[in-house]
Amino acid sequence: KKVNLAIVGATGMVGRTFLKVLEERNFPIDNLYLFSSSRSAGSKVTFGEKEYVVEELTENSFDRDIQIALFSAGGEISKKFAPIAASKGVVVVDNSSYWRMNKEIPLVVPEVNPEAVKDHKGIIANPNCSTIQAVVPLKTLHDKYKIKRVVYSTYQAVSGSGVKGVEDLEKGMTGNPTGFYPHQISYNCLPHIDSFTENGYTKEEIKMIDETMKIFNDYNLKITATTVRVPVKNGHSESINVEFEKQFELDELVESLKNTDGVVVMDDPKNNVYPTAVDCNDRDEVFVGRIRRDFSLDSGINLWVVADNIRKGAATNTVQIAELLLSYDLV
Ligand code: 2RA
Numbered sequence: 311k312k313v314n315l316a317i318v319g320a321t322g323m324v325g326r327t328f329l330k331v332l333e334e335r336n337f338p339i340d341n342l343y344l345f346s347s348s349r350s351a352g353s354k355v356t357f358g359e360k361e362y363v364v365e366e367l368t369e370n371s372f373d374r375d376i377q378i379a380l381f382s383a384g385g386e387i388s389k390k391f392a393p394i395a396a397s398k399g400v401v402v403v404d405n406s407s408y409w410r411m412n413k414e415i416p417l418v419v420p421e422v423n424p425e426a427v428k429d430h431k432g433i434i435a436n437p438n439c440s441t442i443q444a445v446v447p448l449k450t451l452h453d454k455y456k457i458k459r460v461v462y463s464t465y466q467a468v469s470g471s472g473v474k475g476v477e478d479l480e481k482g483m484t485g486n487p488t489g490f491y492p493h494q495i496s497y498n499c500l501p502h503i504d505s506f507t508e509n510g511y512t513k514e515e516i517k518m519i520d521e522t523m524k525i526f527n528d529y530n531l532k533i534t535a536t537t538v539r540v541p542v543k544n545g546h547s548e549s550i551n552v553e554f555e556k557q558f559e560l561d562e563l564v565e566s567l568k569n570t571d572g573v574v575v576m577d578d579p580k581n582n583v584y585p586t587a588v589d590c591n592d593r594d595e596v597f598v599g600r601i602r603r604d605f606s607l608d609s610g611i612n613l614w615v616v617a618d619n620i621r622k623g624a625a626t627n628t629v630q631i632a633e634l635l636l637s638y639d640l641v
Pocket of ligand 1 (some may be wrong): 504
Protein backbone atom coordinates (compact mmCIF):
# COMPACT_ATOMS: atom_id res chain seq x y z
CA LYS A 311 0.00 0.00 0.00
CA LYS A 312 1.52 3.37 -1.00
CA VAL A 313 0.81 6.63 0.77
CA ASN A 314 1.04 10.34 -0.01
CA LEU A 315 3.58 11.84 2.37
CA ALA A 316 4.52 15.42 3.21
CA ILE A 317 7.69 16.73 4.84
CA VAL A 318 7.53 20.06 6.69
CA GLY A 319 11.04 21.50 7.16
CA ALA A 320 12.31 19.58 4.14
CA THR A 321 15.52 21.62 3.68
CA GLY A 322 16.77 21.46 7.30
CA MET A 323 19.31 18.94 8.62
CA VAL A 324 16.63 16.56 9.94
CA GLY A 325 14.33 17.19 6.95
CA ARG A 326 17.03 16.19 4.50
CA THR A 327 17.78 13.11 6.62
CA PHE A 328 14.06 12.17 6.52
CA LEU A 329 14.44 11.92 2.72
CA LYS A 330 17.65 9.89 2.97
CA VAL A 331 16.12 7.41 5.44
CA LEU A 332 12.80 7.14 3.55
CA GLU A 333 14.73 6.22 0.41
CA GLU A 334 17.05 3.76 2.20
CA ARG A 335 14.08 1.99 3.78
CA ASN A 336 12.01 1.99 0.59
CA PHE A 337 9.12 3.66 2.38
CA PRO A 338 6.07 3.13 0.07
CA ILE A 339 5.46 6.67 -1.17
CA ASP A 340 2.99 7.46 -3.95
CA ASN A 341 3.14 11.29 -3.97
CA LEU A 342 5.69 13.35 -2.02
CA TYR A 343 5.15 16.98 -1.00
CA LEU A 344 7.99 19.11 0.44
CA PHE A 345 7.36 22.24 2.47
CA SER A 346 9.62 24.84 4.01
CA SER A 347 9.67 28.48 5.06
CA SER A 348 9.47 31.17 2.37
CA ARG A 349 13.27 31.46 2.65
CA SER A 350 13.89 27.99 1.19
CA ALA A 351 10.76 27.69 -0.97
CA GLY A 352 11.57 27.12 -4.63
CA SER A 353 14.70 25.08 -3.95
CA LYS A 354 14.91 21.74 -5.73
CA VAL A 355 15.35 18.37 -4.00
CA THR A 356 15.95 14.99 -5.64
CA PHE A 357 14.20 11.93 -4.19
CA GLY A 358 14.51 8.62 -6.00
CA GLU A 359 14.64 9.45 -9.70
CA LYS A 360 12.45 12.54 -9.42
CA GLU A 361 13.20 16.19 -8.70
CA TYR A 362 10.83 18.05 -6.37
CA VAL A 363 10.34 21.79 -5.89
CA VAL A 364 10.01 22.80 -2.23
CA GLU A 365 6.80 24.74 -1.60
CA GLU A 366 6.23 27.43 1.00
CA LEU A 367 4.16 26.04 3.90
CA THR A 368 0.74 27.71 4.13
CA GLU A 369 -2.55 26.97 5.90
CA ASN A 370 -3.81 25.43 2.66
CA SER A 371 -0.83 23.09 2.19
CA PHE A 372 -2.80 20.11 3.48
CA ASP A 373 -5.87 20.72 1.28
CA ARG A 374 -4.78 17.78 -0.85
CA ASP A 375 -4.72 13.98 -0.48
CA ILE A 376 -1.97 13.44 2.13
CA GLN A 377 -1.95 10.56 4.64
CA ILE A 378 1.21 11.25 6.67
CA ALA A 379 3.22 14.42 7.38
CA LEU A 380 6.66 14.41 9.00
CA PHE A 381 7.45 17.69 10.75
CA SER A 382 10.86 19.06 11.72
CA ALA A 383 10.56 22.83 11.51
CA GLY A 384 10.58 23.98 15.13
CA GLY A 385 7.95 24.22 17.82
CA GLU A 386 6.13 27.29 16.53
CA ILE A 387 5.49 25.72 13.11
CA SER A 388 4.32 22.47 14.76
CA LYS A 389 2.11 24.39 17.20
CA LYS A 390 0.29 26.14 14.33
CA PHE A 391 0.35 23.68 11.44
CA ALA A 392 0.20 20.20 13.02
CA PRO A 393 -3.43 20.76 14.16
CA ILE A 394 -4.32 22.14 10.71
CA ALA A 395 -2.89 19.02 9.05
CA ALA A 396 -4.57 16.72 11.58
CA SER A 397 -7.93 18.47 11.00
CA LYS A 398 -7.64 17.44 7.33
CA GLY A 399 -7.14 13.77 8.30
CA VAL A 400 -3.35 13.81 7.97
CA VAL A 401 -1.41 11.86 10.65
CA VAL A 402 1.43 14.09 11.80
CA VAL A 403 4.68 12.71 13.24
CA ASP A 404 6.29 15.73 14.89
CA ASN A 405 9.98 15.97 15.72
CA SER A 406 9.65 19.26 17.64
CA SER A 407 9.25 19.35 21.40
CA TYR A 408 5.99 21.30 21.31
CA TRP A 409 3.44 18.43 21.63
CA ARG A 410 5.56 15.83 23.47
CA MET A 411 4.19 16.28 26.98
CA ASN A 412 0.58 16.80 25.90
CA LYS A 413 -1.53 14.03 27.52
CA GLU A 414 -3.48 13.49 24.27
CA ILE A 415 -0.33 13.00 22.22
CA PRO A 416 1.58 9.68 22.13
CA LEU A 417 5.36 9.99 22.61
CA VAL A 418 6.84 6.99 20.77
CA VAL A 419 10.06 5.02 20.37
CA PRO A 420 9.08 2.01 18.21
CA GLU A 421 11.41 -0.44 20.03
CA VAL A 422 10.00 0.69 23.39
CA ASN A 423 6.29 1.59 23.24
CA PRO A 424 5.04 0.88 19.69
CA GLU A 425 1.45 0.29 20.82
CA ALA A 426 1.18 3.91 21.92
CA VAL A 427 0.73 4.99 18.28
CA LYS A 428 -2.71 3.35 18.33
CA ASP A 429 -3.96 6.07 20.71
CA HIS A 430 -3.09 8.91 18.33
CA LYS A 431 -5.63 11.63 17.62
CA GLY A 432 -3.85 12.96 14.56
CA ILE A 433 -0.48 13.98 16.07
CA ILE A 434 2.31 11.68 17.32
CA ALA A 435 5.41 13.17 18.95
CA ASN A 436 8.97 12.04 18.34
CA PRO A 437 10.96 12.26 21.61
CA ASN A 438 14.11 14.31 22.14
CA CYS A 439 17.20 12.67 20.60
CA SER A 440 18.96 12.26 23.96
CA THR A 441 15.86 10.55 25.41
CA ILE A 442 15.42 8.14 22.46
CA GLN A 443 18.91 6.68 22.65
CA ALA A 444 18.58 6.18 26.42
CA VAL A 445 15.20 4.46 26.58
CA VAL A 446 16.03 1.83 23.93
CA PRO A 447 18.51 -0.06 26.18
CA LEU A 448 16.79 1.01 29.42
CA LYS A 449 13.47 -0.56 28.37
CA THR A 450 14.99 -4.06 28.49
CA LEU A 451 16.56 -3.38 31.89
CA HIS A 452 13.37 -1.84 33.27
CA ASP A 453 11.36 -4.89 32.21
CA LYS A 454 13.85 -7.33 33.76
CA TYR A 455 15.12 -5.53 36.87
CA LYS A 456 12.64 -2.68 37.53
CA ILE A 457 14.42 0.65 37.43
CA LYS A 458 14.26 2.70 40.64
CA ARG A 459 16.51 5.65 39.70
CA VAL A 460 18.40 6.99 36.67
CA VAL A 461 21.22 9.56 36.54
CA TYR A 462 21.82 10.92 33.01
CA SER A 463 25.04 12.75 32.07
CA THR A 464 25.12 13.60 28.37
CA TYR A 465 27.83 14.75 25.97
CA GLN A 466 25.88 16.12 23.02
CA ALA A 467 27.12 16.93 19.51
CA VAL A 468 26.71 20.37 17.97
CA SER A 469 24.57 18.93 15.14
CA GLY A 470 21.81 18.86 17.75
CA SER A 471 21.69 22.63 17.27
CA GLY A 472 21.52 22.31 13.48
CA VAL A 473 23.85 23.89 10.94
CA LYS A 474 24.50 26.95 13.16
CA GLY A 475 25.95 24.75 15.90
CA VAL A 476 28.21 22.89 13.49
CA GLU A 477 29.35 26.19 12.01
CA ASP A 478 30.24 27.69 15.43
CA LEU A 479 32.37 24.63 16.27
CA GLU A 480 34.12 24.40 12.91
CA LYS A 481 34.84 28.12 12.64
CA GLY A 482 35.78 28.21 16.33
CA MET A 483 38.42 25.52 15.68
CA THR A 484 40.14 28.04 13.38
CA GLY A 485 39.82 30.89 15.86
CA ASN A 486 36.71 32.40 14.29
CA PRO A 487 33.75 31.43 16.52
CA THR A 488 30.39 32.73 15.28
CA GLY A 489 29.04 33.42 18.79
CA PHE A 490 26.08 31.08 18.25
CA TYR A 491 26.80 29.37 21.59
CA PRO A 492 26.98 31.53 24.74
CA HIS A 493 30.60 30.46 25.27
CA GLN A 494 33.34 29.15 22.99
CA ILE A 495 32.41 25.56 22.05
CA SER A 496 35.72 24.59 20.37
CA TYR A 497 38.07 22.85 22.85
CA ASN A 498 35.37 23.40 25.49
CA CYS A 499 32.28 21.84 27.14
CA LEU A 500 29.10 23.86 27.89
CA PRO A 501 26.72 22.58 30.61
CA HIS A 502 23.93 24.45 28.85
CA ILE A 503 21.58 22.95 26.21
CA ASP A 504 18.37 24.81 25.36
CA SER A 505 17.46 27.40 28.02
CA PHE A 506 17.68 27.53 31.83
CA THR A 507 14.48 27.34 33.86
CA GLU A 508 13.51 28.62 37.33
CA ASN A 509 14.96 25.63 39.22
CA GLY A 510 18.40 25.78 37.61
CA TYR A 511 17.78 22.90 35.24
CA THR A 512 17.84 23.42 31.47
CA LYS A 513 14.86 22.51 29.29
CA GLU A 514 17.01 19.72 27.77
CA GLU A 515 17.48 18.15 31.22
CA ILE A 516 13.80 18.47 32.02
CA LYS A 517 12.92 16.89 28.64
CA MET A 518 15.01 13.80 29.44
CA ILE A 519 13.41 13.44 32.86
CA ASP A 520 9.78 14.02 31.79
CA GLU A 521 9.96 12.15 28.48
CA THR A 522 11.52 9.03 30.05
CA MET A 523 8.66 8.81 32.56
CA LYS A 524 6.03 9.31 29.84
CA ILE A 525 7.54 6.74 27.47
CA PHE A 526 7.79 4.13 30.27
CA ASN A 527 4.44 5.30 31.65
CA ASP A 528 6.06 5.15 35.09
CA TYR A 529 5.91 8.36 37.11
CA ASN A 530 7.55 6.77 40.17
CA LEU A 531 10.93 6.68 38.45
CA LYS A 532 13.53 8.89 40.16
CA ILE A 533 15.50 10.63 37.40
CA THR A 534 18.01 13.45 37.24
CA ALA A 535 20.07 14.77 34.33
CA THR A 536 22.98 16.99 33.37
CA THR A 537 23.16 17.70 29.64
CA VAL A 538 26.37 19.10 28.17
CA ARG A 539 27.28 20.41 24.72
CA VAL A 540 30.66 19.06 23.63
CA PRO A 541 32.93 19.83 20.63
CA VAL A 542 31.73 16.80 18.64
CA LYS A 543 30.21 17.32 15.20
CA ASN A 544 27.60 14.52 15.24
CA GLY A 545 26.51 11.79 17.67
CA HIS A 546 25.40 12.06 21.28
CA SER A 547 27.21 10.14 24.02
CA GLU A 548 25.63 9.48 27.42
CA SER A 549 26.83 8.13 30.73
CA ILE A 550 23.78 6.48 32.35
CA ASN A 551 23.76 5.27 35.94
CA VAL A 552 20.82 3.04 36.85
CA GLU A 553 19.62 1.74 40.23
CA PHE A 554 17.32 -1.32 40.15
CA GLU A 555 14.72 -2.72 42.54
CA LYS A 556 15.86 -6.28 41.73
CA GLN A 557 19.31 -7.96 41.79
CA PHE A 558 21.03 -8.96 38.53
CA GLU A 559 23.85 -11.13 37.19
CA LEU A 560 26.12 -8.97 35.03
CA ASP A 561 26.51 -11.59 32.27
CA GLU A 562 22.75 -12.02 32.07
CA LEU A 563 22.23 -8.25 31.96
CA VAL A 564 24.77 -7.88 29.12
CA GLU A 565 23.13 -10.78 27.26
CA SER A 566 19.72 -9.10 27.56
CA LEU A 567 21.13 -5.93 26.02
CA LYS A 568 22.71 -7.93 23.18
CA ASN A 569 19.26 -9.41 22.49
CA THR A 570 17.55 -6.00 22.45
CA ASP A 571 16.14 -4.82 19.11
CA GLY A 572 18.06 -1.74 17.95
CA VAL A 573 20.95 -2.15 20.40
CA VAL A 574 24.56 -3.07 19.52
CA VAL A 575 26.83 -3.92 22.48
CA MET A 576 30.44 -2.78 21.93
CA ASP A 577 32.16 -3.69 25.21
CA ASP A 578 35.69 -5.10 25.40
CA PRO A 579 37.78 -2.56 27.37
CA LYS A 580 40.88 -4.78 27.33
CA ASN A 581 40.97 -4.21 23.57
CA ASN A 582 39.83 -0.57 23.76
CA VAL A 583 36.40 -1.57 22.41
CA TYR A 584 33.61 0.86 23.40
CA PRO A 585 31.26 3.05 21.32
CA THR A 586 32.36 6.52 20.20
CA ALA A 587 30.38 9.19 18.32
CA VAL A 588 32.64 8.93 15.26
CA ASP A 589 32.11 5.12 15.04
CA CYS A 590 28.32 5.49 15.32
CA ASN A 591 27.90 8.23 12.72
CA ASP A 592 25.24 7.55 10.06
CA ARG A 593 23.99 4.44 11.91
CA ASP A 594 20.46 3.76 13.22
CA GLU A 595 21.35 1.54 16.18
CA VAL A 596 22.01 2.54 19.78
CA PHE A 597 25.50 1.46 20.84
CA VAL A 598 26.20 0.40 24.46
CA GLY A 599 29.55 -0.20 26.19
CA ARG A 600 31.44 0.27 29.48
CA ILE A 601 28.76 -1.94 31.09
CA ARG A 602 29.85 -2.33 34.70
CA ARG A 603 28.28 -2.79 38.12
CA ASP A 604 27.95 0.31 40.31
CA PHE A 605 29.51 -1.07 43.51
CA SER A 606 28.22 1.90 45.51
CA LEU A 607 24.64 0.59 45.14
CA ASP A 608 22.82 -2.54 46.31
CA SER A 609 21.84 -3.16 42.66
CA GLY A 610 23.13 -0.70 40.06
CA ILE A 611 24.85 -0.45 36.68
CA ASN A 612 26.83 2.12 34.68
CA LEU A 613 26.39 2.30 30.88
CA TRP A 614 27.98 4.33 28.09
CA VAL A 615 25.38 4.87 25.33
CA VAL A 616 26.10 6.42 21.91
CA ALA A 617 23.85 7.08 18.88
CA ASP A 618 23.60 9.28 15.80
CA ASN A 619 21.33 12.05 17.12
CA ILE A 620 20.15 13.10 13.64
CA ARG A 621 19.29 9.55 12.55
CA LYS A 622 18.05 7.38 15.44
CA GLY A 623 17.68 10.54 17.53
CA ALA A 624 15.35 12.22 15.05
CA ALA A 625 14.85 11.21 11.40
CA THR A 626 14.98 7.40 11.59
CA ASN A 627 12.84 7.21 14.73
CA THR A 628 10.25 9.44 13.01
CA VAL A 629 10.24 7.25 9.88
CA GLN A 630 9.96 4.11 12.04
CA ILE A 631 6.84 5.65 13.63
CA ALA A 632 5.44 6.24 10.13
CA GLU A 633 6.18 2.56 9.36
CA LEU A 634 4.20 1.59 12.48
CA LEU A 635 1.22 3.56 11.12
CA LEU A 636 1.33 1.38 8.01
CA SER A 637 1.90 -1.91 9.86
CA TYR A 638 -0.97 -1.14 12.28
CA ASP A 639 -3.15 -0.12 9.33
CA LEU A 640 -3.69 3.32 10.88
CA VAL A 641 -3.44 5.17 7.54
C1 2RA B 1 20.12 19.22 21.05
N1 2RA B 1 18.55 17.54 21.82
O1 2RA B 1 20.95 18.32 21.04
C2 2RA B 1 18.67 18.90 21.36
C3 2RA B 1 17.78 19.16 20.17
N2 2RA B 1 18.14 18.39 19.03
O2 2RA B 1 20.36 20.42 20.81
